[in-house]
Amino acid sequence: MPLASTIRLQVESALARKIPSALTPAPRLIRPQIPTGLAELDELSGGGLPLGALTELVGAECTGRTSVALSFLAQVTEANKVCAWVDSANAFDPASAAAIGVDLDRLLWIRCADVAEASTKTTKAVTLPQKYFIPGSPKKGLHGGGFGPHPRTEIRGLSEAMAGLFTGETPLPKPVEPSATKRNRLASGESIPSIPFTRRKRRARHYDAIERALRTTDLLLQTGGFSAIVLDLAGIAPQYVARIELSTWHRYRVAAEKTQACILLLTQYPCAKSGSELQLRLLEAEPILEAHTVFSGMRPRIEIVRQRFLQAASNVVSMRKPPQAARTASWQSRTPWAGAQ
């Protein structure tokens, strides 16, 4: 009777061409971490955000995602490293970043939304349509929202996923017959002024800004040398972010591992799935009501939803359930003018 290890070796060598090291589990990775500068969050995550991996910060608007990201960048730039901020909605505010302590000279900022029209004060055209920022409301159907004949044929969350696909106004079909005024003009022999041909600028598609942001991140990862890349999709509604292919996040994860870059993804919806090594969710923040005249800030709350390769404190498996670590943290995010507590 051969030993188990011999059998394993035989099986592995037989399958080596198809599945390399089939029966050997992948070695656990313990990544170095960069502190975020927020003591509570660093303590919660065991040292900060992992280097060479994708970290996801999920939360609704006004929950404190940007302040976490900027605080992290301030720590990175302080170590004379170079960072990039890929901004899908041109929401980055340099003044706030400078107040937190980010060295703007070491931060490459890429604005992916079209700001050519937005920069002029007179133009009222919104580059990204407003509905882009509004999460679609699920349908109020009889059985789960899908209007199926029976609840078992319904798929959970289908209506939420489909919401937003049909929010655009359907253009009414144009009449084939010439309009009454035109017909009258033709009948009376009146000449119709010719409409000068003007090339219209293509309307920005919903996905354009996201696509630009993703391609830009790809290019930055290929270049290498950026210690932190923040992909800011925080202003984009979940139904648009959810359409990003999962392979994109996998690609980023592999690239980040190779270049030892830390990718920070800001979203409203957890879209990276298994591509992210650390997923943090920001809960609704509470206001700090200290001063009556100035806005003092807020108290964000954060919880760890997912953390891969967490290093166990000890290798001994306890018979009892070990004490569980805290999964949430909170801190004060004070405005620069409010001063210290």
Add this chain to the structure above:
Amino acid sequence: MNSGELYACLLVREFPAQALLRLRPELREKPCVILDGEPPAETVCSLNTRARLLGVQRGMTKVEVDTFGSITILPRSRSVEAAAKTALLECAGAHSPRVELQEEENVFLCCLDITGTEALFGPPEVLAKTLRQRVALLGLSAQVAVSGNFHASILLAKGLPARTAIVVVPSGAESMALAPLSLSVLAISEAHAETLSRWGIRTLGMLAALPRTDLIARLGQDGKRLQQMATGTMPHLFQPIDVPFVLEETAELDYPLDNLESLLFGVAVMLEQLIVRAAMRVYALAAVTVELHLDGGGTHCRTVSPRVPTNDRHLWLKLLHLDLEAHPAGAPISKVCLHAEPGVTSKVQLGLFSPQLPESGRLDVTLARIAALVGDDNVGRAVLDDTHTSPGFHMEPFAVPSGSSTTKVSRTAYGCLRRVCPPERLSITLDCGRPSGFFFRGHRYTVRHAYGPWLAGGEWWNERIWGQEQWDLIAQGDDETTLYGCVHQDFVQKSWLLVGLYD
């Protein structure tokens, strides 16, 4: 004659043809002739060796050249010749600061005063060889003659057979070296040439052997000058020129081009020349300006400057490609001028513990690619302006800073604003002049706390007047969400705008 003097004469034969074929290496192996003059009375002014072997001669008309067949005919281009001349002078200037240019038709001729350069460049043979090799790097074939007399070196260069590239005559042996040369190397008037030929004088040696007094009695002072030149004893007052250092290349296209790929094929050769010339002086290219002369008469000018001066040809080509792709000329191109600014070669100090930074060359290409994707103004680093107006910053090109960061990280303030770009107009409800509720993105919000107003304004003295009051609002939505917003009331446009969200 001062025995310490030493001159090197640099001669480029068939200069119009060589100057044109310099930037077109694909034509060098084919018979080519250069036509000069007003059409239809154009004649051959210069030709390459392959055309000469076919039997083409200088002075032939276009019709006569056409009878040979398979000969490439190119029009003469003075601008290309001028660019080649500048490159040659600059190359000569790298070996001696004293260079005198001799203007002659169809050849490039300049003389270098190389007295006392042995310590730098070695013996004259080595210098001549180096000089010729450097000229060969420019795509030209030259001959070099070194002698102790200015005129003797020129005559020796002119009289060199085509296969001999370098001749070095030791001091005092000029007359012996000049003796076998034909009289045609001397610039003799027709009358004197006829007289000398009647006397049976065919070489410089024969002319030198004539009795001086009798020669002067018959030919005058010209006779004395000719004999001095033939013996290599003619004195000369050296008149050095200011050697230019202009990195410029020009190419005229045979027919207007509108294909960028084909254009870059030619630009690559020109770029290589510029890099070679800059590298000769231990420089790198800091900026390259491409001037495209369009078919309709216009000019399209683009300047590319990477963050760090570089001599990487592929990097330059990629940057030019991306720039021209992002800013197309819009019309077929008939002529290309490349102008480069030299910069110091980049020095990078590597360290074991220095942080990982992007490689400058790759970063330039990446930034150019991103700029093509999102626009030039949307990539870079933000620089804060000293103003209270919105947006309060401007963009500058991104470059990796070399020093250490001086920004102090805040230990208390983490609250920050996310801009709403462009600001969204709000319909707001006021209660005693303070905001009490508003609609935003399809939801109704009730204001719980309103901080303000903070007034700001300026430029009331001109048309760009602005004035606003700022409110910081904590509002509760009908979907039970809390919104921390920064709202401006614009006094000029009389509207309420949500400019940012505290996040």
